[in-house]
Amino acid sequence: MYSWRISDQWIVRWGGGLTAWTWDMKTSHPVYSPADDPEGLSNGEMVVWGKDIFIGIGGLEPHGVVSWNLDQGVQPLLRWPGDHTRAASLLGTDGKDMVWWYGEGKNLGETVFPKRSVMTAPYTTDPAVIQTTAKRLRSDPAGLDYPATWAVGCGYAARAGFVDGLNWELSVVRIQDGASWILPGTIDGTSIWAYAMGVTCDEVFVLWGSQGIQNIVRLRLDSLGPPLTPD
Secondary structure, X not given: OOEEEEOOOOEEEEOOOEEEEOOOOOOEEEEEOHHXXXXXXXXXXXXXXXXXXXXXXXXXXXXXEEEEEOOOEEEEEEOOOOOOOEEEEEEEEOOOEEEEEEEEOOOOOOOOOOEEEEEXXXXXXXXXXXXXXXXXXXXXXXOOOOOOOOEEEOOEEEEEEEEOOOEEEEEEEEOOOOOEEEEOOOOOOOOEEEEEEEEOOOEEEEEEEEOOEXXXXXXXXXXXXXXXXXX
């Protein structure tokens, strides 16, 4: 089973590793393989933007984000080898802002991070730069149960996720100040915010499901009401 992502420069296939093709399909490049990783971590979610590819790696123990492009190869963008107390995941970007999930305070052998945050930084593939420019926006109620990356656009970010493994919620966050809107689903699964597909200056596009039927929903940002203050 394969999963595909594209940009204006690459067609990328996920399946036991990552491979990038040029659009004429004449040239391919191996992007990431667990066999070549120092810790042997498997690759998960990915985002492709222009010449750059961002890859979530690992599981509920070590988990981080690496970047790849043809000039630099694999770079450990958000990664702390041997440190099981923190993790980064689910990075999304629009080429201007980067937004990701960050967990802290977990003990070795545990699977839940007690402190979960929404983080942001200006776009970069340099791990030194992201460490100095990253800032916390607010808490993130969802965990890593559902690996849906943040959709980012026009100063906003959105993500669907499980809250305590039960309730499918949609979080929308304003990157400038961390103000947010949280739209709950239902515990019984009859109303599910499944995947934030994209964000414009006016709307959030979300895959929404109810009783086995899925639809693409357009949510106007100005219809969400007063935001929650950052916590």
